[in-house]
Amino acid sequence: MSQLFGILYRIRHFFMFLFLQIACFYLISKNSVYWNVTFFNSTNAAVAKSMKTSQEVREFMNLGKVNDQLALENKKLREELTKSRELVALKEVGYKPDSVMAGRFNFLVAKVISSTENLADNYITLDKGSDDGIVPGMGVICPQGVVGQVMSCNEKYSRVSSILHSKLSVSSEILNANLRKEGKTALGIGKWEGANSKVIKLNTVDRFKPISKGDSVVTSMQNSIFPPKIMVGRISKISAIPSEAFFDINVRLSTDFSSLVYVYVVNNKLINKQSQVEAKPIN
Amino acid sequence: MNTQTLFKIIGTVALYLFLQVFIVRNLVFFDVAFCFVYISIILFLPSNTPVSAVLLIAFITGLIVDMFYNTAGLHASAALLLAYLRIYIIKILFPTKGLETDLVISLDGMGMERFIRYIVILTFIHHFYLFFLEAGSLKFFLNTSLKVVASVLFTSIVTFLLHVYFKSLQNS
Numbered sequence: 017m018s019q020l021f022g023i024l025y026r027i028r029h030f031f032m033f034l035f036l037q038i039a040c041f042y043l044i045s046k047n048s049v050y051w052n053v054t055f056f057n058s059t060n061a062a063v064a065k066s067m068k069t070s071q072e073v074r075e076f077m078n079l080g081k082v083n084d085q086l087a088l089e090n091k092k093l094r095e096e097l098t099k100s101r102e103l104v105a106l107k108e109v110g111y112k113p114d115s116v117m118a119g120r121f122n123f124l125v126a127k128v129i130s131s132t133e134n135l136a137d138n139y140i141t142l143d144k145g146s147d148d149g150i151v152p153g154m155g156v157i158c159p160q161g162v163v164g165q166v167m168s169c170n171e172k173y174s175r176v177s178s179i180l181h182s183k184l185s186v187s188s189e190i191l192n193a194n195l196r197k198e199g200k201t202a203l204g205i206g207k208w209e210g211a212n213s214k215v216i217k218l219n220t221v222d223r224f225k226p227i228s229k230g231d232s233v234v235t236s237m238q239n240s241i242f243p244p245k246i247m248v249g250r251i252s253k254i255s256a257i258p259s260e261a262f263f264d265i266n267v268r269l270s271t272d273f274s275s276l277v278y279v280y281v282v283n284n285k286l287i288n289k290q291s292q293v294e295a296k297p298i299n
Numbered sequence: 300m301n302t303q304t305l306f307k308i309i310g311t312v313a314l315y316l317f318l319q320v321f322i323v324r325n326l327v328f329f330d331v332a333f334c335f336v337y338i339s340i341i342l343f344l345p346s347n348t349p350v351s352a353v354l355l356i357a358f359i360t361g362l363i364v365d366m367f368y369n370t371a372g373l374h375a376s377a378a379l380l381l382a383y384l385r386i387y388i389i390k391i392l393f394p395t396k397g398l399e400t401d402l403v404i405s406l407d408g409m410g411m412e413r414f415i416r417y418i419v420i421l422t423f424i425h426h427f428y429l430f431f432l433e434a435g436s437l438k439f440f441l442n443t444s445l446k447v448v449a450s451v452l453f454t455s456i457v458t459f460l461l462h463v464y465f466k467s468l469q470n471s
Contacts, residue, residue: 029350033383036358040379043365043372044432063366070321132369134330136433139369175369182435210434211442213330 064141064173067130075277082277089159121243123280124148126156131178133213133273138180140276145169155241155282161270162186162235162246163279178273179216179248180208188218188248189236194226202227203236206248206267213273215252218265223256225263233267240287304345312360315340320367323457331442332449335374337364338425339458341382342418346389346402357382370433377429384424392417406463415459422455423447 024031075082126144144150146169156163156176164178177184190202204221218233231251235242253266284290319337327333341357361375368374392413393402406414426447434443 029354029383032351032354033379036354036379037376040358040361040372040376044370044376046371066320067367070325074325130367134327134333135368135370136435137370141369211439 061170061172064129064143067141068143071129078275078277081275085159085277120284120286122283122285124150124283126150126174126279126281128276128279129173131273131276133178133180136210137182138178138213138273139167140164140176140178140273140279142166142174142176142279142281143172144281145172145174147171149283150174150281153241155284156279157242157246157282158271158276158279160247160272162242162248163271163273163276165241166281176279179206179269179271180213180273182208182210184208186242186248187236187239188233190218190221190225190227190231190233190251192227192231198226200225201236203238204233204265206233214269215266216249216269218251218267219262221263221265222261223263227251227254227263227265229254240284240290242282308344308348308356311343312340312356316360316363318461319364324367328449328453331446332453333446334450334453334457335364335425335429336454336457336461337374338378338381338422338454339461341378341385342421342458343404343462346404350383350386353382353385354379373429373433376432377425380428381421381425385421388417388421388424392420405466407466415455418458419451419455422458423451426450426454 124144126142126148129141129143131140132138140156140163142150142156150166150169152166152168152174154166156166162179164176164181165184166174167177168175179186184207186206188204188206190204195202202221202225204218206216206218208216221227229251233248233251235244235246235248237244247270249267249269249271251265252268255264257264315337319335323334323336337360340360341353344353344356357378358375361378362372364374364378365371389402389404393409402408404417409417430443430447430450431437437443
């Protein structure tokens, strides 16, 4: 018996090592799902505050870039405004846009206080939380395009999993003149593959759609998280494997994750109504 | 272990964590070369530190780094492995000097060649484990291997230079 205790005593360090390792793996397994414990990630108040300070320094050096982004966005908004004014005349098709439906999205400006773009799963921390009305599940966009989805939040901060995350996918749509002429839509699911932080894959676009390199990819109408027609990126490579029904498409992201400063958190006011309808069984 | 060494260790931990979180975290070359200079904390603990203390220091350091990288548990796990294997690596690399006699883990105490070998081997173990655990699969084997090699080079050089720099500050 004493010999047994002797052996156990001799490998006590191994037991301690094992015990702490198990604790680590418990944390790892919990990290990539939605959970309420925000102590071990960057929404922890002390961590977030110190990162904010270091981000402020970087922000100051990025001011020029931010100005450019804002100016570009203003330009685009102006263009869209004129376009939609012209479109009012085209309303005779029979579809009546409902003002509640058209205005279901509202936006909330938040500042990025930390972000990564080259890990296996990337997160962005924002300086707004549930006090400002953010709840997990909301979409996040920026002037250049889509960013990600809110994953967890506390009163003051929230954590966003960016498009560069293995568990996130975006329902998207390809836009070009050929498709518009034929009245077709090419829907697909955008998902990051993990290798390159500037490129995502677009899956389930069938092989007989007339699409080509350089076409823009935007968020689709069948999307309750992001508003439709938000830029995702441009097609950088298409290849068709003969035995498969779908194209193999690479999309170059339009969002530059390394210089994110201001983002918009998208609140879909009708999302509860929509999921209510979708959840009801047909009888 | 007396109070003086204890304070010295706490100071080193705080210093390297500050460097890691506020400065080195923003340094990534070509999306593949990362620098995890915080492993210096574990590498340069005095060789007569009790194993349980080394494990605890590694665990806590790893958890703090994890908080800033949003990777709960990942760095803690890698740092723990590093801390656990450290004693065995020391035994294998320097068989003549047992743990009982005080082996000083520093450039002066080990000599250039053995010191560099010590840093590179332990850094490699840490990075190899870290990146493959992070990738979660062998799907991007080449990409992950490239990350490991580039980061081992980067971290080793920074670790070595910082060690020499801090030592020269102490001596002057």
